[in-house]
Each structure stands twice: as C-alpha cells, then as structure tokens.
Amino acid sequence: MPTSEYQGSSVPLSFLGRSILSFRRNQIISMEGTQEQELEELELFQKHVADRFTGLLSSRPSSDGIDNILSIAWLRKLLDTFLCCEAEFKAVLIHGHNPQIAKPPLNRLISEFLDRDVKALDICNAISNGVESIRQWQKSAEIAIFALGQKPLGEGQVRRAKKALNSLVASITSEDKESNGNTSTERAWSFGRRSGALIKERSSGHLRSLSPSVSRNWSASKQIQAMSGNLVAPRGGGESSGLASPVYVMSNVLVFVLWALVAAIPCQERGSLATHLPVPRQLAWAGPVIGLQERIAEEWKKKEKKGSAGLLEEIQRLERCGQSLIELADSFQFPPEAKWVAEMEVQVAELSENCRKIEEGLVPLQRQVREVFHRITKSRTEVLDILDQAGKPSTPVL
Template sequence: MGFLGLLSFRRSPIAVASFDPAQDDELLVLDALQAHVADRLAALSAASSSPGPLLSLAFLSKLLDAVVSSDAAFRDALAVGPVGAALSRPPADRLAADLLDRAVKALDVLNAVSLALASLRGSHRAALTAASCLLAGDVAAPMLHRAQFARARRAIARLFPDARGGGAPTTPSCSRAARALSFSVSSKNWSSGRHVHAMAAPPPQGLAPAAGCGLGLALYTMSSVLAFATWALVAAVPCQDRGTTSAVAPPKQAQWAAPMAALQERIVEESRRREKKGSSSGNSSSSSPSSGLLAEMQAVERAARELSSLLDEIAEEDEAAAAEDESEPSPSPASVSEDRARDVVERAEALAGACRALEDGLAPLERQVRAVFHRVVASRAEVVRCIEHSARSAAGSASAGAPPPQPHSF
C-alpha cells in the first residue's frame, strides 16, 4: 500500500491508472474530489483578495455553497462501489469514524450559528428603530425634538447594553429552543469554541493522510472542509462562548491546502487587527471575543456608535448651557438648531442603510445555514449506510468461505 498509496495522492489520474486499470474509476472520482475542493477554495480566495473585510454575508454564502458542492463530490465518490465498500476496512474505518464525529460537532455549531443569526436580526432592529425615529420628519428641513433624541438613545442602549455606544450586541435567549435545529446548544455549558477547537485537531494518531490512502485523504478532506467552514462562521457571528478558536492545519500535500491556509491567514489577521484597534482605543468591549467579524454587523455597530456619540455630545452641550444659565433659569428649547439636526439626520441615514444591508442579507444566510445543516445530516447518514453495508457484505463473504476483498491502492 505504501508506494501505490502515495501515488494515489497525485492529481494526474494517468500516473496511477497505468498500474491497475481496474481501479481507474475509483482513482478518478477520488482525484476529482480533491480537484473540486481545491478549485472552490481557490475561487473563494481569489474573489476575496480585494482590500477590506473578508467575512461578509456574500463570502459566507459562497463558502456554504462550496461546502454543499464539495459534499456532493464526496458522495459521488461514495457511490462508486469499491470506494464505499472500503469504508469499513483499515485505515479508512478510523478516518470515517473521525469524519462522523466531526459531522456531529459541525451540526451543533451550525445550530448555534443559526440561533446567532436570528438573534442578530432581532437585536439590530433596535438600531433601525433609533434611526427611524430621527428620520420621521422632513429631511430637507429637519426639525428634531429632544424627545426624538431620547427615544433614539434608548434604542441604541438596547443594542449596546454594556456601554452606551460600544460593546457587542446581545443574544436574546427567548425562543432559543423553538428556533433550534437541535437541543444540544440550549445548555449554558455548551461552547462553540470547544467544538471548533476539537474539529481543528489533527487526524487520529498514525492516520495522517500521507501515511494512508486516497480514500483516507478524501475522508480527511471533507473533515477539513467542515472544520474550516464552521470555524469561519463562528469567527463571523457571535456564537455562545466563542473564546479563541484554533484554525485548521491542512496537510501540505493536499491540493486545497494553499487556498485554505490563505483564507485562514486573512481571517486571523482581521481578528488581530480588530483586537489591536479595540485595545488601542481603550474600548475593551469592541475587542471582546464575543463580537463577530461579520462586515455588515460591524458597519451597523460603527454607525450606531457614531450616532450615539453625536447625541451624547448634543446632550452635554445642553447640560453645559443649562449650568451657565442657572442665574436666569429658562426652559430648554424643544428642538435643536438646523445645523445640528442635519448632522443627526446624516448619521441616522447611514445607520438605517447599514441596518437594511444587514437585515436583507441575514434572512437568506439563515436559510442557507439550515440547508447545510440538513445536508450534513444526510451525508453523515450516507457514510453510516456505506459502512454498515460494507460490514454486512464482509460478514456474508466470511460465512460463505469467500476470500477476503483485495485491498485497493486508494
């Protein structure tokens, strides 16, 4: 298995087909999976090479598309009889068990991400409320009353409960069980960080892909794709107990290792840059690990902070003016000056636009996350079915006195 097994890692099917033509179909379909995953990740990396945040709603949608298409290529490989039959034989059996375990963890993380996205939609409606109550009048000649300012500040306080104008949005716990895809993440002790860290662990000892076979690399490929996708989702949205999660360490000989590593490096750099920015500004809440890197969410929070800062500045000016006029107390005017009102309206419009962009993109992404959840369920069931069918066939052959199946180079 050593020499032929290593050859089966190569992308060129001609190199391996010449040794055993009977295995051409199996080797071609396994090689096609590697090429497909490499092409999808390379396309993601190329499309995300422009400056600016990487983790946007559009990027996450493309990433989940890549997971679905990679899963389809993996299931095409399992549909080839000898490939599916080899799942119950060493060393593929242990790598298959590892994939099944990671699939369960991925389901829990996808569930948590679905809940987080639903919570983001609810909590960021507070920001839209703040903007809407300041945009109710005539934009050309705004007349803003202090009562509108008070309502806007209360709405922003619901978005940032820890500190006015800063911090991470809350994740309401109401209806968590009703919205959940499963009940595992309802526990207070559940941690998305621990799940992602466990998924990023290397394969079982002694089963590194380079020491196994082509089927082993296919199994490890799907494990790595699931681990990378869930890691990126948890980095983007504020899931329960994110903590500091580890990235996947792809094997260097895999075709998809380079683009996956490049994407991971960019995401890690974004996280470090945000933490550095938060620490340099003295706002520890902005660098909290509970905050997500989703570009649209950050745009809402940034616009809300800017509006909140302006409203606080106007309130401080009113207080200072009232303190100077203590000798001759007079009621404060109900509205602010036209110049100040225009500044407030401008920032409120920016906040409303950021809220609409977030709201419009979150609902489709929620549906996509749920679709991937059910896709992973179906794929895991297919792997289990192949293992059980292979085990039954092997047991039947043994009871009939048939010779054991010959090992394949893949």
C-alpha cells in the same frame, strides 16, 4: 476420473479453459479501468476544492462591503462552497455503495469523520442562535432609524432613538462578555446525550431538527478544537491512497468552514478560538485555505479586544454606527442646527443601508445553515447504512 462423467456437456474442456482465462483477463482490465476512474475522480475532487476556495480568496475589500471577507454575502458564498464540496465528496465516498469504508484503516478515519459531523451539528445550532441575535440588533437599529426620521425632530424622538441605540450597543457588548466567559470543560451536545458511541447512533432520517438553543456549558471554541485535534494527514501505505485522501480533505473543509462561521457570527464562548488551523502547506488545495485563514486571523487581530461579538462586517458596522449616533444624540439641542441635522442624516443613512443588507442576507444565510445541518445529517445516515450492510454476513452463492 472416467470420461463418462463429462458426456453431459457439449462444450470442449479446452474451450472452457480459454473462456475462464479470457474472463479473468477482462476482469483485470475492468478493475484497472475502474481504479483509473477512481483516481481521476479523487484528483478532480481535490482540484475542485482548490478552485472553489481560490474563488473565495479572490474576494477583495469593496467600498460598500458587499464582497468583503466575513460579510453576509461572503459567508453565503462560503456555505455554497461547502455544499458543493460535500455533494462531490459524497459521490466519491459512497459511489456504488463502496464497501472499503468498513475496512481498516479507512474505517477508523470514517469513524472520526462521522464524529466530527456530530460536533458540526452543534455548531450549526449555535450559529443559528447567533443569527437570531443579529436579527434582534437589527430591530433595535430600525427603531432608532424610524425615530430619527421624524419631522420635525424633537427631544422625544431623539430620546427614543438613543434608548434603542444604547440597547443595541449594550446587547453587542453583553454578547462579547458572555463570549469570553469561562465555561465548563464538560462536553454538552445541544441535541441531547446518547448512551454508547455516537458513531453508532441510528435514526429515521435526521438526528434532530435544528435546535433553538444550546447548553450553557457548551463552548464553540472547544468544539472546533475537538474537531481539529485528531485531524492528521494520511500517512504512507494504505492511508496515503484511495479514499483516505478525500476523507482528510473534506474533514479540513468542514472544520475550516465552521471555524470561519464561529469567527464571524456571535457564538457561545468563542474568545479562545484559535486563529490558525493545522493544514499542511504542501497539499495543492491547502494554499487558498491557508490564505483565507490568514486573512481572517488579521481581521481578528485588528479588533481591540479578542472574542468580539462576531467579526461579521455588518455587526461591526452596527456597533460603529450605533456608538457614533449615541454621541451625536448627546449633543442634540432643540431646535437642531442645520449642521447637526446634516451629520445625523448621513449617519442614519449608513445605518439604514447596513440594516437593508442584513434584512436581505440574513434569511438566506440562515436557510443555508439549515441546509448544511440537514445535508450533514443525511450523509451521515447514508454512510452508517453502508457500514451496517458491510457488517452483515454475506449470503453464500450456490
């Protein structure tokens, strides 16, 4: 090639060669540094998950039930834990609009994860319905408390209280029977069916707002089963490293949190809810999660009938106090004896304290469920945006 072709350049070829080699060396160093940073972020994420669930596991039974596992206060801590894990997971997954999530084998794992998100939205709807049921039970209890607090106490007040308490207990029992009823195996989405693959749904912001109702064919236990059915730990090769690991961890966190909520809050058809979820014991974060599963399973087995209307501590107290006060009301004679009045006041005080805890905790709990719903929806939309961008042909650089 004639040397005259290079006369337009004042930079020697040897210098250009050294510059290219230097650039490539710096690029490799930069890539190695980025990879190390990503590995550190992945390790930190799993450590933080383990630490947060260890804190939940450390909650021990107390005399007033404030920190008892499956109390309203404990469930609020559980949802806080989920929201913290979800925020950190999203930062790891889509940091810098990560294009890896659109490439195999990660794209398949992402597809399954987004499908779990859709199922999770249904469970949030069901939990919201269950919270409304608890609110109605609280109102029945408060009617009885008001009636039994009248002075002087007469037969009319006792009859009114007994009627409210019978309504309370019957409603909880009815919820129990409906929970154990047979349902269709057909999957029903609470926010309506979609044509085509759900993973490719698009929307402007949210899939749907939190719905006040779910289909009659819907089953909470089957929904949890569907979410955990294909939950398999990453194998060797490309799946054992990189982003596959945090996707698997967050999938387990999502399934466990919703499983615990379904166990605690009245939900449609939850009698066949499994007492254990498939979590490999060898993973560092799995220890506290398995420990929590075992404690919840123990609470489940303690009940005389599986599929009771929620294992929530406050629900169990509502039913227990209601039954006890009904029995006490049956023995009422006018004028009441001092011993009867003293016993009634003790039981009413316990019921009143339980209603106070429900009143203080139920609204924040429902707000957190709503936040989980919208957080899942928003994150899902962001991941779909990245998948869309990765699927578009890139513009050639001139």
